[in-house]
Amino acid sequence: MVDPARAPSRRGAGELESEVLAALWAAARPLTTAQVQRAVDGDLAYNTVQTILARLYEKGLVDRASQGRRHLYRPTKGAEELAAEQMQALLRRGPDRQGVLQRFATSLSEEDAEALRAMLRLRRRR
């Protein structure tokens, strides 16, 4: 575990690349640099986003299409469809195999889901 006290306050180049790539994947349509900047949410300068996109393009991780003077970016598709099939297969395996997966969030019972929704509503009202 990484101690929270020692967590970096500034993100490294690799982390920023992942964030930009994640934003492109989330969008499901090609994005301009300005749109990427908005999607990554907030604190990145336009120039930084541009640099990161250029680096991702050099690595072959994003495709670039020109629209007038602007570039439109989207993630490069490799054998992702195959990966999707492999993941569906993995998620259908028995509890032994499922137990190994380190999930971000586990599913909830109906009761827990209701409790969680109530908790979120309560926070919003405060």
Add this chain to the structure above:
Amino acid sequence: MTVSVYVPVAVSLLVAAISHQMAIRLSPTRGTVITVVGAAALCAAGATWALVLLSLTLLGFTQLAVEEATQRGVVLVQPVPGAVGVLAALALAFGLARVVRVTRARWATRRELRVLCRSCAPGELAVVPVSEPHAFAVPGRPGRVLVTQGLLALLDGKERRVVLAHERAHLAGRHHGLRATAEVCAAINPLLVPVREAVAFLVERGADEYAATVSGSREVTARALAKAALAESGDPRQSALGFVACEVTARVAALHAGPPRPRRLLPGGFLLLGVGTTAAAVQATLAFCRLIHWLWLS
């Protein structure tokens, strides 16, 4: 043989009984988790060794010892009843079979995850075009963060940062190794299953805390977690698994409650129980050796 051979079982029960409370109260640092896993390993080793000793009594030297003792006019204290020996041997066999099973499952899943990641574009992040929201940390050199497109689409920029940081914390803290160790302990000694769940919960909490620091907001971290969990709860097949200790609700509540206070005493107490088990196992071994020594060498 002496009572000490049964101590590991008693301690395991005690450790299991308190592990849920411990998981909720402990500050989820790496040190804490290592301590809990260490205690579990000591308990598992002690209990397994006790089973080995009890099974060995089946080989017949207790019978020999009893006869010898009667001849010499000595009264032996607490010889192990035959039934206990048989039960111990069975428990040992089942335990070993379970260890083989969970280890195989772990390797198979890991292999599959690596193959899956290789199908994706290189880099830290691997995105799979699947609509259900999932995120996994895939250990390896280097480790990778595997996310579904469904999860990314569900979240905003800050929340996506939370997910990435959370999975990165699993990789950096080598949580998979800690979880695997706890799993093997619970496989060989099923009394330790609650400890395995406690470890699973603690590593998730630790990763949440790291993500909260990176994103700069406990609120955003809790929201990302809640969104992902609520989106996932539609699938009854997965809820049937019931990983009680990983309860998302408890994690969200902990994030809302504020930064955890470090407690040094609790993990220490946990470790002490593990050490107690080891001491008992050593004592039982000595008693066993004395019996053999007395039988054949005196």
